[in-house]
Amino acid sequence: MKLILPLLLAATPALSDSTTGGKTTECYCTDRNGDRVEMGETICLQVDGKMFMAQCQMSLNNPMWRKVSDGCLSSSLNLPQPAVDAGGVDAQI
Incomplete structure (x- = not known):
């Protein structure tokens, strides 16, 4: 059992980044305007x-x-x- 746990932990993937040739590749979506949207974010699409x-x-x-x-x-x-009658407001203040 002690041998299986490290293997399971080592097999979990990174959240949204990958490494290729020593460089980290960031994963994200883009919206209609080309703006970056992070993984897991929810937006309205048309x-x-x-x-x-x-x-x-x-x-x-x-x-x-x-x-x-x-x-x-x-x-x-x-x-x-807004109230039409502002009689309770002192105009001098």
Whole structure:
């Protein structure tokens, strides 16, 4: 059992980097604008008029986008309207 544990630990791959010829190759995805997106990040993609959430993942040693869910997450703030009567505010301050 003591012999198997070091072999299992040595067999685990690096998270998202590989080494080729002594140089580290960083793996990442790019979005529509060519901006870098790190492994595991999720963004909203629009392809052929359809919008969906996609995550940057590895497949056969290549970075790729994997669809996570239909539609995109969004948020909106319902800000209250300011009071019209500001009579309680001292203009001299």
